[in-house]
């Protein structure tokens with residue numbers, strides 16, 4: 001009996017193809033939009049999450065200079081206020097598991113006839129651990145390299161590509177490059193890290209020992225000073241404690257009285273990253289919500305057309321009742337039709353949404369993720385919409401009085 | 410003892426209209442025994458169709474009792490009434506009332522769908538009945554491809570498909586010419602000989618003469634009844 005009803009529902013759908021198609025279109029667009037928007041939102045979320053895990057976890061960065069006030073740095077001269085001894089003191093703090101002083105600048109790099117301008121990071125061997133940054137080839141530098149300021153360098157992938165060419169035919173390890181005219185031996189190649197949250201290419205970087213950078217690359221304003229100190233805490237739980245300890249330790253070391261402006265600022269990178277992830281998640285939800293509205297509109301379209309259909313087929317309903325259809329048979333017949341329209345529309349919508357997602361990722365390079373969950377959600381929502389919006393018209397049909405339905409012209 | 414298929418007592422029906430209640434049936438009493446063949450006649454507007462619709466459980470009376478096959482229709486639940494319409498009664502309409510979208514076979518098989526019969530059995534039974542009314546060649550045609558007389562045959566086949574005890578027909582020949590009418594009536598005559606109880610409405614005396622019993626309506630009342638005939642006597646009258 002059910003299969004007979006399915007067959008009839010299928011026939012009824014085919015009886016007025018244009019109308020069925022237009023009704024379905026609402027569903028197709030709604031589901032397509034949900035699938036596509038969720039794919040874009042989840043893709044954005046995933047790429048933010050990846051940037052965060054690439055950054056390293058439980059991280060603070062202590063910056064030279066007073067905290068930014070309303071976006072503008074209050075001028076206290078250009079000389080960095082932090083130094084290596086600050087870094088050494090921070091190591092002793094409870095809850096701190098890693099510290100890396102960092103100084104940075106721009107450098108012109110030359111290999112053979114290739115030229116490249118890139119960021120130079122001068123830091124200690126610990127930096128790599130803190131950032132969770134490995135090497136794809138070669139070796140990292142050691143503490144003895146830092147101590148004796150050897151001219152060695154670790155190259156980011158982008159730098160390698162620009163100096164040694166896109167193809168892998170030249171092995172950069174052991175080659176001598178020139179940074180700001182001075183020769184450096186390439187020790188290793190850094191793993192690719194991709195972009196930062198704000199879209200900077202993290203692979204466009206060279207890492208050299210801190211002392212090398214200070215003495216041989218950037219000259220020096222004050223011996224031993226650094227622009228920033230990366231600090232890694234042991235776990236999420238000690239983050240706020242470590243932040244307080246960093247502030248009080250540095251205030252004390254820099255002789256800053258209570259209430260006076262600091263000459264450094266402590267930033268919780270993890271918190272910033274998490275809020276970025278939160279933003280991405282909210283975006284993703286918002287996109288889904290907006291797309292759901294079109295699903296709702298599609299549902300209303302189904303309800304509308306089912307009401308028209310019930311009115312048009314009043315006589316048919318009367319005939320069916322006269323030969324023994326029960327209320328529930330009529331209800332089921334129209335409900336099945338509504339569900340069928342919404343499910344077929346939904347399947348087409350999923351296909352279109354997935355295709356759209358693929359096109360978006362091809363043409364914008366943005367990451368999109370079509371998860372089975374989002375497809376499943378779209379499908380079940382569409383089916384429920386069929387039931388929900390189909391129910392009222394179907395019940396209206398089932399409640400018709402047979403003789404009045406038969407008399408309907 | 411003769412079993413009565415229809416027993417109607419003090420039946421009233423009034424339609425609610427904007428101008429107030431409009432009485433159509435006023436104290437109708439009728440008993441139809443199993444195997445009877447009744448023709449209802451009467452002027453237009455005398456309430457014949459209203460009465461037939463009540464007999465067919467398509468409409469409910471305002472007052473009075475209707476006992477069908479031993480069961481009081483007023484006490485039945487909606488699903489039971491649907492089952493009665495499906496299995497006890499075969500209703501034939503003046504306007505045929507076939508589903509335009511379905512083939513003749515599907516039209517005839519439709520009551521079996523609601524009876525929960527399997528697809529193979531449905532098709533077997535429906536094609537048997539189409540053969541009986543002489544339409545097996547048109548099984549897969551649609552109603553708009555055949556003549557009015559043929560459509561009425563299909564409607565009769567549909568009414569018969571669940572082997573009902575009672576056939577109700579409201580002016581079954583009203584839309585047909587006299588030759589075609591005779592063909593349709595021949596089918597009814599045959600069914601009655603098989604033992605099926607038939608009540609039909611007609612305006613034509615020669616159609617009414619096919620029946621064993623004539624009942625005349627006037628202004629919502631039965632004014633003439635040639636009387637119930639016992640089934641044993643039927644044999645003497647007609648064979």
Ligand SMILES: Nc1ncnc2c1ncn2[C@@H]1O[C@H](COP(=O)(O)OP(=O)(O)OP(=O)(O)O)[C@@H](O)[C@H]1O
Nearest residue numbers: 424425426431433452453454455456457458459460
């Ligand atoms: N739904 C309705 N609402 C109001 N009045 C109705 C309705 N149906 C029928 N009537 C009235 O009831 C009366 C009887 O109608 P009915 O159809 O039973 O007559 P009939 O004997 O079948 O006539 P005919 O021979 O023309 O078919 C008529 O006066 C008609 O106008």
Ligand SMILES: [Mg+2]
Nearest residue numbers: 457458459579
């Ligand atoms: Mg009538």
